[in-house]
Amino acid sequence: MEWEVVIGLEIHAQLATKTKIFSGAATAYGALPNTQACAVDLAFPGVLPVLNEEAVRMAVKFGLAIGAEIGQRSVFARKNYFYPDLPKGYQISQYELPVVGRGQVEIEMDDGSTKVIGVTRAHLEEDAGKSLHEDFHSMSGIDLNRAGTPLLEIVSEPDLRSAREAVAYGKKIHALVQYLEICDGNMQEGSFRMDANVSVRRKGAHAFGTRCEIKNVNSFRFLERAINYEVERQIEIIEGGGSIVQETRLFDANKGETRSMRSKEEANDYRYFPDPDLLPLVVEPAFIETVRGTLPELPDEKKHRFMTHYGLPAYDAGVLTASRALADYYEAVVREVGGESKLCANWVMGDLLGFLNKDGKEITDSPVSAVQLAGMLRRIVDNTISGKIAKDVFEAMFAGEGDADAIIDKKGLKQITDTGAIEALIDEVLAANPQMVEDYRSGKDKLFGFFVGQVMKAAKGKANPAQLNDLLKQKLSG
Amino acid sequence: MSLSSHEVLKIAHLARLSIDEARVPDYARDLSNIFDLVEKMRAVDTHGIAPMAHPLDAVQRLRPDAVTETDQRALFQSIAPQVEAGLYLVPKVIE
Numbered sequence: 001m002e003w004e005v006v007i008g009l010e011i012h013a014q015l016a017t018k019t020k021i022f023s024g025a026a027t028a029y030g031a032l033p034n035t036q037a038c039a040v041d042l043a044f045p046g047v048l049p050v051l052n053e054e055a056v057r058m059a060v061k062f063g064l065a066i067g068a069e070i071g072q073r074s075v076f077a078r079k080n081y082f083y084p085d086l087p088k089g090y091q092i093s094q095y096e097l098p099v100v101g102r103g104q105v106e107i108e109m110d111d112g113s114t115k116v117i118g119v120t121r122a123h124l125e126e127d128a129g130k131s132l133h134e135d136f137h138s139m140s141g142i143d144l145n146r147a148g149t150p151l152l153e154i155v156s157e158p159d160l161r162s163a164r165e166a167v168a169y170g171k172k173i174h175a176l177v178q179y180l181e182i183c184d185g186n187m188q189e190g191s192f193r194m195d196a197n198v199s200v201r202r203k204g205a206h207a208f209g210t211r212c213e214i215k216n217v218n219s220f221r222f223l224e225r226a227i228n229y230e231v232e233r234q235i236e237i238i239e240g241g242g243s244i245v246q247e248t249r250l251f252d253a254n255k256g257e258t259r260s261m262r263s264k265e266e267a268n269d270y271r272y273f274p275d276p277d278l279l280p281l282v283v284e285p286a287f288i289e290t291v292r293g294t295l296p297e298l299p300d301e302k303k304h305r306f307m308t309h310y311g312l313p314a315y316d317a318g319v320l321t322a323s324r325a326l327a328d329y330y331e332a333v334v335r336e337v338g339g340e341s342k343l344c345a346n347w348v349m350g351d352l353l354g355f356l357n358k359d360g361k362e363i364t365d366s367p368v369s370a371v372q373l374a375g376m377l378r379r380i381v382d383n384t385i386s387g388k389i390a391k392d393v394f395e396a397m398f399a400g401e402g403d404a405d406a407i408i409d410k411k412g413l414k415q416i417t418d419t420g421a422i423e424a425l426i427d428e429v430l431a432a433n434p435q436m437v438e439d440y441r442s443g444k445d446k447l448f449g450f451f452v453g454q455v456m457k458a459a460k461g462k463a464n465p466a467q468l469n470d471l472l473k474q475k476l477s478g
Numbered sequence: 479m480s481l482s483s484h485e486v487l488k489i490a491h492l493a494r495l496s497i498d499e500a501r502v503p504d505y506a507r508d509l510s511n512i513f514d515l516v517e518k519m520r521a522v523d524t525h526g527i528a529p530m531a532h533p534l535d536a537v538q539r540l541r542p543d544a545v546t547e548t549d550q551r552a553l554f555q556s557i558a559p560q561v562e563a564g565l566y567l568v569p570k571v572i573e
């Protein structure tokens with residue numbers, strides 16, 4: 001039996017405003033508990049919400065970036081449920097009339113194929129506080145600093161057909177909100193959280209299967225694992241003659257499985273209704289046009305420009321524009337080197353990203369600045385060091401040993417480009433291996449590599465590779 | 479439209495209201511009367527009329543994104559039943 005997987009993602013992006021969506025309390029991360037929760041956030045009697053203009057601006061910016069219709073008139077509603085981290089007993093959200101309507105993004109898969117994913121809507125709402133369940137002897141501790149932080153909930157169409165597509169889409173939105181500077185994208189701090197609605201159906205079927213919602217996934221790796229686990233689980237149940245129960249599930253990263261969130265699922269009954277404390281939000285066309293004027297170059301445009309302007313292959317351009325910070329870094333390197341765009345791309349994508357990944361660091365925390373990397377690349381370009389030696393120089397720079405020139409000097413890594421010196425080394429090697437020389441001359445071409453290796457070894461890796469090759473060829477044929 | 483006792487209990491539960499079981503039939507009758515009024519209003523033809531989100535014909539005023547609130551935790555927590563380490567303590571709730 002062939003199965004088709006159907007996935008829709010709901011992404012909660014915390015908007016990077018200075019203050020809450022409905023109050024003037026600060027939203028800075030990591031403040032002492034409840035020091036950024038004011039009377040409005042705490043739902044004291046008589047308080048009234050007043051909408052933050054910047055949150056609206058950011059939502060509109062996102063809408064424009066995905067080519068969505070902007071709801072010129074949108075309405076805030078109350079979503080009613082009881083939980084201690086929600087002091088009002090309801091969350092202010094948007095229900096029937098969201099600020100951002102239907103739009104779309106294009107995702108690219110590893111094989112280079114692309115697919116358009118529909119975004120159903122994006123709406124403004126407030127975040128809840130945090131509950132801490134440990135260390136308070138059978139009590140829960142409540143921190144309401146996060147309560148009222150503006151969220152943009154971005155809802156996709158059920159257009160995703162595999163965990164990989166879901167990850168590609170999630171990453172695309174993640175990059176986009178950071179390009180737009182409307183969300184810091186910090187997943188550890190919970191600024192960007194994903195819920196996945198997953199169902200399976202027999203290949204060719206039109207109706208959707210019953211779905212389960214996996215809540216609050218905070219990394220792309222977990223998203224892929226959680227979806228794959230959930231798909232297997234559902235197929236197993238159906239093939240075993242059972243049926244899927246619609247429910248909310250949590251991904252347990254330690255066990256690598258999803259589990260039901262509530263033992264007896266109470267049907268959600270949020271009883272949405274328009275919030276009488278808030279008037280309809282009207283976004284004027286002039287406001288929309290002002291926001292449009294602030295849109296930066298978006299990932300797809302930037303990728304295209306990297307291909308045409310820098311002559312990079314699509315793959316390189318895609319990797320380098322995956323985040324705005326990385327793209328900026330790359331452009332700074334090219335500018336400093338004064339060209340050599342492909343050499344720069346290779347180093348940024350290869351050694352730099354490799355070292356950063358190994359250390360679990362982001363490009364913004366790179367110990368090697370764009371100026372420093374460019375300084376080293378210039379030494380490759382002017383033949384001071386070979387590409388191979390450069391790898392050692394880079395490693396030393398990454399370890400904080402200083403700029404390339406200082407390292408090259410200190411470690412004596414300057415390339416040998418003096419023809420005479422290289423010839424002397426070659427002569428030594430050839431004299432020490434007469435049998436090999438004879439074998440080579442009688443047709444064993446493969447031995448060439450052996451000689452290169454030996455000479456390079458004698459030169460402690462510092463001989464200019466191109467010169468070495470040429471000179472060695474001359475000597476061996478002579 | 480008449481509301482069953484079961485529905486009354488469900489509504490009370492959703493609103494976290496504790497009600498006297500003996501009075502459930504009274505609540506069912508009173509609420510049903512309200513729904514009857516709603517039913518009458520529903521008979522009006524509202525075809526082509528956009529639902530009203532607010533009784534005032536006005537639009538939302540927006541607030542500049544500037545911090546205006548200072549930390550008043552000590553004051554707010556002075557009326558909380560129990561606090562520890564800056565947190566409000568509540569009976570344990572866990573999913």
